[in-house]
Amino acid sequence: MRQHAPHRIIELLQRTPLFKGLDPAALGELAEASSVSNLAENEVLFSEGEMATELTFVLSGSIRLTCESTDGPEIVVGYVQAGDILGEMAVVDPAPRSASARAAEAAQVLHLDAKSFAGFIDQGHPVAKVMLLAIRQMMTHRIRVLNERIGALFLLDAEEADGVEAPSMVVRLRDIWSTMRSGG
Numbered sequence: 001m002r003q004h005a006p007h008r009i010i011e012l013l014q015r016t017p018l019f020k021g022l023d024p025a026a027l028g029e030l031a032e033a034s035s036v037s038n039l040a041e042n043e044v045l046f047s048e049g050e051m052a053t054e055l056t057f058v059l060s061g062s063i064r065l066t067c068e069s070t071d072g073p074e075i076v077v078g079y080v081q082a083g084d085i086l087g088e089m090a091v092v093d094p095a096p097r098s099a100s101a102r103a104a105e106a107a108q109v110l111h112l113d114a115k116s117f118a119g120f121i122d123q124g125h126p127v128a129k130v131m132l133l134a135i136r137q138m139m140t141h142r143i144r145v146l147n148e149r150i151g152a153l154f155l156l157d158a159e160e161a162d163g164v165e166a167p168s169m170v171v172r173l174r175d176i177w178s179t180m181r182s183g184g
Helices: 006-014 024-033 114-123 126-162 169-181
Strands: 034-039 044-046 054-060 062-067 075-081 100-103 107-113
Touching (some): 024 034, 024 114, 054 114, 054 126, 062 107
Antiparallel strands (some): 062 100
C-alpha cells in the first residue's frame, strides 16, 4: 500500500546516499511529490506490458526484473538493489514496461510520477540533477553489461572457428551475470 507521508519520506531520503547532498527545501519538494511502498518478498511492483507512468527508487531490499518467455519460465534479466532507480524508461520514453519487477526480498520503494519528475527537470531543480546523474550511471552500466553478454556470444563463434576450446556459452554468461548481480 502506498503512503504519502512527507515527513516520513524526508527521514528516509536523509538516510539515502543519493539524496544526502540535497538541501532541506529540495528534499521537502521531493517528499511532497512522492509516495512510499513497502513490498513483501515476491510482491509485484509492476508487470511487463503495463504503461509506465513513474520511476521508482529502491530505498531498501532488492527487486528482481524478469521478462516473460513464450515457452518456458520467466527470464531473470537483472536485480535492482537499495540505492538504485528502476522504471527510468518511463521518464525517457513513455512506452509499456519492458520487464516485470517483483520484490526479491522485503523492500521499501519511493515512487515519483513522470509528470512530477518532468516538472523538476523543467525547473532545473536539484532533484532532477541528482536523479538524472544516477539514471545516466545506471543506464551506461547496463549497456556495458549487455555489450559483454553480446561479446561473449560472438566470442564463442570466433573461438570455435579458430579451434580453441573455450568455456561454454552458459559458463561465460553465468560469469557475466554474477558480475552484473554483484554490481561489478
